[in-house]
């Protein structure tokens with residue numbers, strides 16, 4: 005058994021579109037996810053975030069619930085369509101919600117960690133090309149300037165983007181997420197514009213915010229294993245690692261795109277998307293890196309004619325998402341970051357958690373033993389990293405409560421708190437009570 009020190013932050017995470025609801029309240033306009041949900045066949049049973057967990061109206065109860073659990077930090081995102089419902093049109097009512105939420109958190113000694121962009125791009129921006137249009141960097145700059153000026157005095161920890169891999173490759177190449185394009189060249193251009201927007205936000209942040217405020221980015225990273233020791237499978241694993249991890253880590257921390265991926269993507273990218281100064285903007289110094297970790301990947305040589313790297317199904321314990329439970333890779337990823345990219349830069353696990361088939365038992369409780377075991381194993385790996393000299397500052401469990409799980413709608417439950425979507429009633433799962441005990445003892 006070993007203890008997390010007193011400064012380590014035990015948190016939970018959510019995102020605006022997944023929990024807020026109030027999709028058309030107080031001036032909020034449509035986002036690409038409001039649009040995507042209304043397209044046939046895109047989201048499970050046509051679910052959408054119109055109401056979600058109604059966090060917009062129930063936030064005080066949710067903050068009290070966090071307080072009662074001893075939660076020390078709350079990672080949430082801001083909905084761009086609330087702040088700028090139209091191009092160039094600022095909506096003060098939009099900011100007012102986040103001022104109320106932040107005020108409630110601070111009153112309860114819960115540190116706010118804000119994600120500036122967690123996928124709900126305003127529809128007006130997408131109508132003008134969205135992340136495909138390099139002008140989005142300026143629109144994003146106007147958005148973040150308003151956030152820093154209006155909220156910078158209360159919020160000290162800012163995350164520019166959540167999982168740019170999802171906002172680019174999952175959304176513009178694989179097509180599972182909004183806006184649902186399937187074009188690798190577009191996805192590569194989008195990934196670059198996302199990183200430019202990230203860099204623009206860091207520049208503005210450095211101009212506006214005091215030094216006791218911190219800024220970083222959140223990347224979803226996994227550890228990639230070759231299915232066999234064959235040269236073909238090893239080569240496939242290297243490409244898969246480049247596609248998932250190095251394409252973002254290298255420009256942010258080394259100031260250059262990985263050459264092997266640049267060569268591969270260069271065959272598909274529609275324009276010469278890198279111009280002078282871009283990589284300098286993208287690779288500005290950060291105050292921390294957020295890591296979202298869920299599972300590893302085991303890859304064999306594929307034949308899609310593009311990446312030629314195919315993930316295989318591993319005969320091991322899996323979550324409801326079909327993701328292998330592999331806590332060791334959390335340690336390995338953190339150690340790789342420390343040794344190759346971030347060195348002594350503070351790290352946060354900004355998301356880790358699991359979906360399981362949760363049901364309310366006859367006793368009125370939700371006995372999610374598998375999630376308790378999942379979290380226990382992953383917290384142990386986090387502590388192992390700290391004990392081996394890693395500068396891990398905190399851990400945000402995904403998620404505080406069950407919520408809208410993107411293309412899966414409400415069919416996947418990730419929360420440590422159960423949500424009855426008919427009544428919006430919250431029920432603490434056993435994992436919430438386990439987390440409360442971990443926080444109070446700080447011992448894993």
Ligand SMILES: N#[N+]C[C@@H]1[C@@H](O)[C@H](O)[C@@H](O)[C@@H]2O[C@H]12
Pocket residue numbers: 019022166167296355402409410418
């Ligand atoms: N899927 N899944 C769960 C979770 C998703 O709900 C978050 O919004 C993303 O940041 C990340 O993908 C992880």
